[in-house]
Amino acid sequence: MIASELAPYSKTGGLADVASALPKALGRAGHRVTVVTPRYRGIAAGTWRADVQATVAGQTFAAGLWEEPLGPGARALFVDCPPLYDRDGLYNTHQVDFDDNPLRFAFLSIAALEWLASAADEPVDVVHGHDWQAGLTGAYLSQHFARHPTVGRLPFVFTIHNLAYQGPADKSWLPRLGLGWDLFTVHGLEFWDHLSFLKAGVNFSDAFTTVSPTYAEEIQRPEYGFGFDGVIRARAAALTGILNGIDVDAWDPARDPYLPEPFSAAAPAGKVAAKRAALEAFGLPAGSDALARPLIGLVSRLVDQKGFDLVAQVAERLVDRGPAFLVLGTGDGRYEHLWRMLAARRPETVGVHIGFDERLAHLVEGGADMFLMPSRYEPCGLNQMYSQRYGTVPVVRATGGLVDSVTPWNATTKRGTGFLFSDYSGQAMLDAVDEAVRTFASPADWRRLQRNGMKVDFSWDRSARAYVKVYKGVIAARRPRRQRASAPRT
Ligand code: ADP
Numbered sequence: 386m387i388a389s390e391l392a393p394y395s396k397t398g399g400l401a402d403v404a405s406a407l408p409k410a411l412g413r414a415g416h417r418v419t420v421v422t423p424r425y426r427g428i429a430a431g432t433w434r435a436d437v438q439a440t441v442a443g444q445t446f447a448a449g450l451w452e453e454p455l456g457p458g459a460r461a462l463f464v465d466c467p468p469l470y471d472r473d474g475l476y477n478t479h480q481v482d483f484d485d486n487p488l489r490f491a492f493l494s495i496a497a498l499e500w501l502a503s504a505a506d507e508p509v510d511v512v513h514g515h516d517w518q519a520g521l522t523g524a525y526l527s528q529h530f531a532r533h534p535t536v537g538r539l540p541f542v543f544t545i546h547n548l549a550y551q552g553p554a555d556k557s558w559l560p561r562l563g564l565g566w567d568l569f570t571v572h573g574l575e576f577w578d579h580l581s582f583l584k585a586g587v588n589f590s591d592a593f594t595t596v597s598p599t600y601a602e603e604i605q606r607p608e609y610g611f612g613f614d615g616v617i618r619a620r621a622a623a624l625t626g627i628l629n630g631i632d633v634d635a636w637d638p639a640r641d642p643y644l645p646e647p648f649s650a651a652a653p654a655g656k657v658a659a660k661r662a663a664l665e666a667f668g669l670p671a672g673s674d675a676l677a678r679p680l681i682g683l684v685s686r687l688v689d690q691k692g693f694d695l696v697a698q699v700a701e702r703l704v705d706r707g708p709a710f711l712v713l714g715t716g717d718g719r720y721e722h723l724w725r726m727l728a729a730r731r732p733e734t735v736g737v738h739i740g741f742d743e744r745l746a747h748l749v750e751g752g753a754d755m756f757l758m759p760s761r762y763e764p765c766g767l768n769q770m771y772s773q774r775y776g777t778v779p780v781v782r783a784t785g786g787l788v789d790s791v792t793p794w795n796a797t798t799k800r801g802t803g804f805l806f807s808d809y810s811g812q813a814m815l816d817a818v819d820e821a822v823r824t825f826a827s828p829a830d831w832r833r834l835q836r837n838g839m840k841v842d843f844s845w846d847r848s849a850r851a852y853v854k855v856y857k858g859v860i861a862a863r864r865p866r867r868q869r870a871s872a873p874r875t
Pocket residue numbers: 397398399400402684685686713714715740741742743746765766767768769
């Protein structure tokens with residue numbers, strides 16, 4: 386696998402969680418997976434394994450590959466190339482992208498393939514790249530390694546975690562990245578007269594996937610396509626939607642080191658201690674009144690995708706509805722400012738922490754009663770699944786992976802795990818929050834709702850099986866025809 390983020394070493398979002406949990410699940414199922422990822426500033430893990438070297442954009446870069454086990458059958462291979470990765474930030478500093486990002490991530494693919502071609506210690510069946518950062522891998526496989534006896538035959542699977550990030554680069558990068566102008570076509574990697582890493586990923590893959598079945602449908606429509614819906618439709622036959630799992634070891638209320646007391650569906654008492662700790666950590670009152678009051682958590686990148694423009698539209702009405710709020714996030718300055726302002730105005734109701742903080746994320750998931758995720762679009766979303774596991778009821782917009790992982794509460798049948806709203810409007814969101822608050826007032830219903838969510842199996846094993854099916858499909862399709870015809874039938 387090739388991924389630009391890997392939890393717990395580097396993370397800006399869910400990609401990091403997937404890049405670590407999927408290999409571990411595949412490893413548990415008996416496969417062997419190596420994740421090639423940058424050794425960013427501050428990553429000290431790993432022991433030296435090999436060196437690779439490649440000339441890109443007129444410069445020769447040498448990199449050490451540092452190996453660190455992730456679990457049985459799974460390991461990370463950190464690409465140590467200080468001129469490219471030893472920086473303050475993964476993709477940018479102060480929200481300004483590094484202008485050599487095309488080079489930094491082209492090199493990631495090249496380093497992985499060079500390693501396979503020269504130093505790899507065991508044979509490989511398939512290469513799997515994640516998001517635009519790994520998007521050029523398929524193009525390099527077919528261009529630079531076509532004649533290599535083993536690497537040249539490798540199938541490439543590409544996963545889109547978010548269609549909005551398309552890795553655009555000025556077309557002048559093309560020759561600098563060692564790619565021919567013959568690839569600069571609508572069926573190749575040209576997108577509106579630019580080079581698009583994402584488009585390369587789609588068009589030079591044997592199969593591509595996205596992180597939920599609903600999102601796989603949505604991105605074929607203009608409303609969710611970010612201009613890419615035509616590209617996706619053209620290759621729809623090669624697309625599969627596979628819902629992410631979650632790392633059920635890292636996110637387990639029964640043994641979460643960040644929580645004051647363990648709890649579970651069978652022994653839920655410890656959730657109150659988590660609520661108290663979460664309120665205290667955010668500087669909100671934590672007495673018996675506060676514990677009885679519903680508490681809504683938000684842990685998110687503070688960006689439009691996550692629905693913060695909706696929140697902004699009705700912010701005052703939202704925070705005056707009764708519940709208290711804990712908000713953990715970073716992102717757009719205007720949303721950071723909005724939440725800071727709301728917290729200053731209602732210090733008893735709104736607690737805000739602007740920053741990225743793993744411990745607080747666990748504390749909010751553990752301590753909140755409800756988790757709000759009004760996303761405009763959501764390829765998968767992980768927090769709504771973490772929430773359910775922690776007995777924290779999700780209130781979400783019905784889009785993408787949120788549809789595939791939250792089932793609406795039905796007060797008659799007592800089934801369902803959360804509250805969904807469809808219209809992308811502030812009022813629809815407020816209505817869903819109100820419905821959740823009303824249900825919270827019926828303790829028996831609420832306990833049932835929590836238990837329903839806590840019982841859902843969100844483990845990676847199911848999703849890993851779906852990926853194996855995709856891998857097997859592309860491997861079989863690449864096998865020479867004669868060999869396929871003579872293969873024994875089973
Ligand atoms: P996305 O990748 O689009 O941001 P996901 O829901 O897939 O959304 O994943 C977000 C991940 O990042 C989750 O693991 C979430 O807990 C984490 N996260 C987001 N913001 C923060 C933050 N400010 N502090 C800690 N963790 C965060």
